[in-house]
Structures are given as C-alpha cells and as structure tokens.
Amino acid sequence: MKKTLFFTLLVIAITSIIVVLTIVPRQDQPEPETFIPENPQWHLPDGVKARIGKGVVKMMQYSPDGNVLAVVSSIGIWLYDAHSGETKSFLPVHSTQITGIAFTPDSQTLASGNREGSIQLWDVPTGTYKQSFIKERMWSISSLAFIDNGQTLVSAADFHTLGFWDVTTGKLEKSLTQGYSRDNTVFSTDGKTLASGSYGRIIRLWDVQSGEQRKSVIEHENIVSSFLFSPDGKTLVTVVSDSSIHLWDVATLKHKHTIREDWNWDSKPAFSPDGTILAHPNKDNTVRFWDVATGTLKQTITGHTSPVKIVAFSPDGKTLASWSKHGPLHLWDVATGKQKHTISGHTTEFTTVLLSSDGKTLAIQKGKEDKTIHLWNATTGEYKKTLIGHKKEIRDASFNPDGTILATASADKTIRLWNVATGEHKKTVKGHRKLASTLALNPDGGTLASMSGEGIICLWDVDTGKRKKVLKAYTGGLYKTAFSPDGKTLVSQNWNGTFQLWDVATGKQKKTGIISGAETIHNDLTKLSPDFQTVATVLPKLKGIPRPYIQIGLWDVATGEQEHTLIGHTDSILSISFSPDGSRLASSANETTVRMWDVTTGEQKQTFALQDLPNPRNTVGDVAFSPDGSILVCSMWEGPIYLWDAFTTERKKILIGHAKQIVSMSFSADNRTFASESKDGTVLVWDISSISETTDDTP
Numbered sequence: 001m002k003k004t005l006f007f008t009l010l011v012i013a014i015t016s017i018i019v020v021l022t023i024v025p026r027q028d029q030p031e032p033e034t035f036i037p038e039n040p041q042w043h044l045p046d047g048v049k050a051r052i053g054k055g056v057v058k059m060m061q062y063s064p065d066g067n068v069l070a071v072v073s074s075i076g077i078w079l080y081d082a083h084s085g086e087t088k089s090f091l092p093v094h095s096t097q098i099t100g101i102a103f104t105p106d107s108q109t110l111a112s113g114n115r116e117g118s119i120q121l122w123d124v125p126t127g128t129y130k131q132s133f134i135k136e137r138m139w140s141i142s143s144l145a146f147i148d149n150g151q152t153l154v155s156a157a158d159f160h161t162l163g164f165w166d167v168t169t170g171k172l173e174k175s176l177t178q179g180y181s182r183d184n185t186v187f188s189t190d191g192k193t194l195a196s197g198s199y200g201r202i203i204r205l206w207d208v209q210s211g212e213q214r215k216s217v218i219e220h221e222n223i224v225s226s227f228l229f230s231p232d233g234k235t236l237v238t239v240v241s242d243s244s245i246h247l248w249d250v251a252t253l254k255h256k257h258t259i260r261e262d263w264n265w266d267s268k269p270a271f272s273p274d275g276t277i278l279a280h281p282n283k284d285n286t287v288r289f290w291d292v293a294t295g296t297l298k299q300t301i302t303g304h305t306s307p308v309k310i311v312a313f314s315p316d317g318k319t320l321a322s323w324s325k326h327g328p329l330h331l332w333d334v335a336t337g338k339q340k341h342t343i344s345g346h347t348t349e350f351t352t353v354l355l356s357s358d359g360k361t362l363a364i365q366k367g368k369e370d371k372t373i374h375l376w377n378a379t380t381g382e383y384k385k386t387l388i389g390h391k392k393e394i395r396d397a398s399f400n401p402d403g404t405i406l407a408t409a410s411a412d413k414t415i416r417l418w419n420v421a422t423g424e425h426k427k428t429v430k431g432h433r434k435l436a437s438t439l440a441l442n443p444d445g446g447t448l449a450s451m452s453g454e455g456i457i458c459l460w461d462v463d464t465g466k467r468k469k470v471l472k473a474y475t476g477g478l479y480k481t482a483f484s485p486d487g488k489t490l491v492s493q494n495w496n497g498t499f500q501l502w503d504v505a506t507g508k509q510k511k512t513g514i515i516s517g518a519e520t521i522h523n524d525l526t527k528l529s530p531d532f533q534t535v536a537t538v539l540p541k542l543k544g545i546p547r548p549y550i551q552i553g554l555w556d557v558a559t560g561e562q563e564h565t566l567i568g569h570t571d572s573i574l575s576i577s578f579s580p581d582g583s584r585l586a587s588s589a590n591e592t593t594v595r596m597w598d599v600t601t602g603e604q605k606q607t608f609a610l611q612d613l614p615n616p617r618n619t620v621g622d623v624a625f626s627p628d629g630s631i632l633v634c635s636m637w638e639g640p641i642y643l644w645d646a647f648t649t650e651r652k653k654i655l656i657g658h659a660k661q662i663v664s665m666s667f668s669a670d671n672r673t674f675a676s677e678s679k680d681g682t683v684l685v686w687d688i689s690s691i692s693e694t695t696d697d698t699p
Helices: 002-023
Strands: 048-052 057-062 068-073 076-081 087-091 098-103 109-114 119-123 128-133 141-147 152-157 161-166 172-177 185-187 193-198 202-207 213-219 224-229 235-240 244-249 255-260 277-281 287-291 297-301 308-313 319-324 329-333 339-343 352-355 361-365 373-377 383-387 394-399 405-410 414-419 425-430 436-441 447-452 456-461 467-472 478-483 489-494 498-503 509-515 526-528 534-539 551-556 562-567 573-578 584-589 593-598 604-609 620-625 631-636 641-645 651-655 662-667 673-678 683-687
Touching: 048 373, 057 098, 057 308, 057 319, 068 098, 076 098, 076 109, 109 141, 141 185, 152 185, 185 224, 193 224, 202 235, 244 277, 277 308, 352 394, 352 662, 352 673, 361 394, 361 683, 373 405, 405 436, 414 436, 414 447, 436 478, 447 478, 456 489, 489 526, 526 573, 534 573, 551 573, 551 584, 584 620, 593 631, 620 662, 631 662
Parallel strands: 098 141, 394 436, 573 620
Antiparallel strands: 048 683, 057 068, 068 076, 076 087, 098 109, 109 119, 119 128, 141 152, 152 161, 161 172, 185 193, 193 202, 202 213, 224 235, 235 244, 244 255, 277 287, 287 297, 308 319, 319 329, 329 339, 352 361, 361 373, 373 383, 394 405, 405 414, 414 425, 436 447, 447 456, 456 467, 478 489, 489 498, 498 509, 526 534, 534 551, 551 562, 573 584, 584 593, 593 604, 620 631, 631 641, 641 651, 662 673, 673 683
16 A cells, blocks of 8 residues: 555656746757748849848947837848837948948938948938048948937048048038048047047047147057947947957046957957946857946856857846847847847858759758748748758758659768658658768659768658658769659769769669870869760969969760860869760969860850959959859859850840859749859849840940
8 A cells, every 4th residue: 555655756757847847948058040931022133033131230329219129130221110120121232341331310211331432321210321421532331320319420441540420411510531440430428529540459549629649549469350339438448369458548548448258250349328338249158248347247048058148238238139140139138148030030140051943942951950941922022931840950952853842861870851841851761870971853753862970972752751762872972963854863072082873773873984185183183064964163373374273174974085275264263063965164263264165176166255244353253154054143253143144145134133253043943944053142043034135235
C-alpha cells in the first residue's frame, strides 16, 4: 500500500513539474528572429515589377517630436511610425551615398546630404520632395544641423567648408572655410558646436557661427573610429580602436571616464535624451547601457542574433532602436529591455536568390546562417511563405522546371522538398554522411542530384525520395554539378579544374579528367557549355602571356584537347558566359567593352561598348545571356545593368535601380522576367518583356 502511494505521489510530482516547465516562459531565451513580410513597393525604378528588401542600414534618427524614425539605407530613406514600427513613406533620395540627415525642430522637414555635395529637403508628413540646395564645387556633405529654430541649415563638407542655407529661399547665405578634417564631423544638438576628427587621433572643436577653432584639442594614442556629443552638449564621447570608450568634458576638455568594451569597429554609440545613459553595440550581439556619470554598466539588451551596428534613442528615452548585420530592426523598451516591435526588410545580404522558371516566385535565403527559405511573389513583391524545418543553415536550393517544387540542402545533412504553392514540406531526403552542399534537378524534374563534401554525388527520385544511384566523384572536393539539357548526362566540376561526365540512367562515368586548361584555375572563370561540348577557362599567368587572366582557352570535351585561345582583352577578365546553344561566348573584363566570341572558330565576333557610364571609373561585373540567347546583359559594380541585342549589339536599355554591386542575375525560362540581387540589400524583379521592346532612344 505504501509503495503504491509512494509511486502515485512520485508520478503526480513529475507530471506537475513537466506542466510547470511547459507553462512558465523561459525569460532568458530571446524570441526567435523572423523575417516579417512587410515590404512596400514604393518609388520602384523604371521597368521594375517588385522590390524585395529595403537596403542596408547606414544611420537612423528620431524626429524631435518622437513620432517618426528615419532610417537611412543604401537605397534611400525609410520613414517609420516610431510607436508601431509601420512604414510611413520611402524617400528615393540621392543617387549616391547619403552622408548626413537632420530634422527641423518642428519635425516637419527632413534634410539629407550626399557625398557629391547635394542637399535635399523632404516634407515628413507626406514623404514628398520639397527642394534642393546645390553649390558649385560643393564637396561631400559630412554632417547637417538646423539652427535659428529651423530657419537656417548648416552643412559641414569636405575641404573644410561650412555652408549656411536659408531654408525658405534655398540660398547660400554664408560660407566659412577653415582647417577642420574632411574625414568626420559631428554637430552638437543645438548646432552651435562642431567636432571634427583629424589624422585619426585628434578631435578639434569649432564655433559654428564664427568658424573659429577652440584652442585645446582632444588627442588619443590610437585611432578614433567615431565620436558624438551628449544631448546637452557638455560631454563628448570618443570610441577608440583599442576597444576603449572615453568621456570628455566639453568645457574643459578634461577626461572623465574610460569604458572598456569588446565593440564592433563600424558600430556607433548613442546617448539617452537626458544624457545619463550611453548605449553601445558589442560583438556579442548585445547592446550595453553605461552610466555616463560613473562609467558603470547599468543594463544589457539581448535578443539580436548577429552583431549590432547602429542604435538610437527615442526623444522621450523610453524606446531604443537597434539594427544588426543580418537581422531586422528592433524597437526595445528601455526600462524593461523587452522587445516592442520588429521592422523587417533591412539586411546586408541575401545569400541565396532563385527565380522560378515561370518567373512567378522568388526563393530567398536571408543570411549565411539562415535555416529558412522565404518565398515571395515576383510580380507583386508580396510575401508568400517561409519554409521552416532545417535544423542548420541551408547551403543550396533549386526549383524544379515548372516551379512547383523547391529542394533545399542543409548542413544538417538532409534535403527537403517543399510545395511552392502552399509552403508545405513534402518529404525529407536522408543519406549523406556529410552535409549536402549543391543541388541540381534534371529537366523533367524527376531526378535530384546532390553533392556532398566527401566527393559523393547522390541521385534521388523526387516522387519517392529514395536514392537511385551513388556516384563516387572527385575526393579532393567538388565545386558544382549540372544536368545536360536532355537530362541524360550529369557533369561534376571539381576543385582541381577537371570535369567528370556521368550517365544518369546507369550511374557510370562517361568521361573523366576533362582538364580546364591550366594547373592553376579560377572555378568561377571556368565554364562548361550548355551542350556539354566545350570547356572555357580564363588562363592564368602562362609563358608568352604578358599579364594573367587576359586570355581564354577553349577545350573540346570529346578529345580533351585545347582548340582555341581567345585573344583580345587587355585587362583582367572578370566573367565569361556561354550562349544557351553553346555557339557563342561572352566575356567581360576590367575595360569599357564586352566581347563576343565564336566558339567554333575562336574568332571575336562583336564588341559591346559600355558607353554613357554614370561613373567612368565604375568596374564591369558579370555577363549573362537570356534563355533564348537574344539578350546579353552586363552588370556594373555600382549598380547599372546593360542590356544589348546579342546579335546586333544594339543597346536596348540601361537598368538603373541598384546602388551597389550586382552579385547575381537570373532570367525566367520564358524570357519575360529578370531578377538582380545586389549588395545594397535588395533584389529587383524586372519586366524584361516590356523593356526589351524599347531602346534607350525610344521616346
């Protein structure tokens, strides 16, 4: 009886503990980060159907009334409701990098300045453009401030110039030229004092109205990465490269405190409105609050999953906005340290961007460590689904030909098949001993090839998820794999520059050791033609070549012999691409031309001139053909994309929309949609069907 009672009580106790653990939330565990589907399609560039992503965050500032949060990104300025986090408007500002912003005291106007010296004024309630201030030979704006109750805008620019602008008329009232540094300048909150950095170690203070320098300076032994004034202008904070933060009395320039932090070099601190707290981002994905009076730690904000780069306090001091490298922008309750809202869309990069063959769906992986894939409508830019299931980061993804199924390979050693329409997980494929790094689906969508780190290629039946064949490929490491157009042959490219061909039906090797042309090769500059007949590789430094990577070798797959050497480029070749039928090869180099070659004869057929460059120093990027071979595209490192008629060399369009380097480009199979991914943190979906019908000369 006693034993029965004892065991009964034991079961009840264990059950109670389990129930309590289930119900009580874990306070020390941050909420999982999600990619919230909020992406307004405002001010889209000409020819763009949809934009995914809002750009990389550069700086952010609250309006004086605390109702608006202005976030400067790599593509413009986003205005958010500071309380709800909802997007109010998007300001498509300067074509070049924004280097400074400032609100008028009444919060009704926002000024933005860029690195070319242009200043623009925007109406905050409506999000509309008001006017521009441009001075002849005005150099990069480094800082902006309103004085005289918002009637005058003061701009600090390169080459030691202070400009005083009448906000009503837009005229330059006064210009002062002094000897402050061109590298970094910060205005005090009232706009009356300017701090400037010099030679990386010295900080000078200036009277804005007179342009005169204070006699004393602040000098550090190490490089100063950033500095800022407290709201009352009485304290200056300097962040130094030796992982120290220093607080200085502005009136006496005496040192007050030193704070030791493991901070990020490119992160910046922020003062609370009352000047009592200094918030600083750290390498451990946290934000720490320091007491300005004592220099002691007060609180730590946790919840980010990557290093925090930028922080800003609301004017009432109750909310902190913070943005981390790979995550959304967070709004935190300062008193409790709890998250209030999340603003989605801003990111530094998308590691995977795939356009389905029908051009209807974009599959996007947000960061290198992302375990999920996000599906978006490529026509409207609307969020569709998030595919959740992998336990570790996703390494590759691939659509089937009709765009109905997406396969994902993960570091958790599994492959998952997803229904694109519903986001439903169809099945999990297991079998690799090491992670699967590359995927390819054959043209009929029935067979999936996966490549793993141990040099193994597995062929899987898509319908059943069962393994059909195991191909023991190059054990020194595989680079990528692809199916032939008829789906009967599989090619594997190895890290040593060789290719292997496999019979898909039997799993037997058809040919081995197709040498790409040199002992030292660049895998990104080695391509197999779509018809599997020719290998092209950019040649490194070889005997008789004056410079490396300026010539291209063509190799016959059947014989393994070199057939042609393509000579014509005078600078380093950056990209090569075969036409869909394998008869032509396009190549771009660090020049102002793109060249087209006849694969059969090795002769140069055409030259495509990169004329009317917005920046003549802009570097050429990748080249690619449309699926039908009629259009040739070339990206530029600063954003523009050139479209030509691939047969006549007639320039069709220059696509302007990205602010930074294009990292990937893809066409839909029907030739109607084109997706471009950029380092500016956005993906643009272009309507190629309408763009290709006109030229730059079309009215």
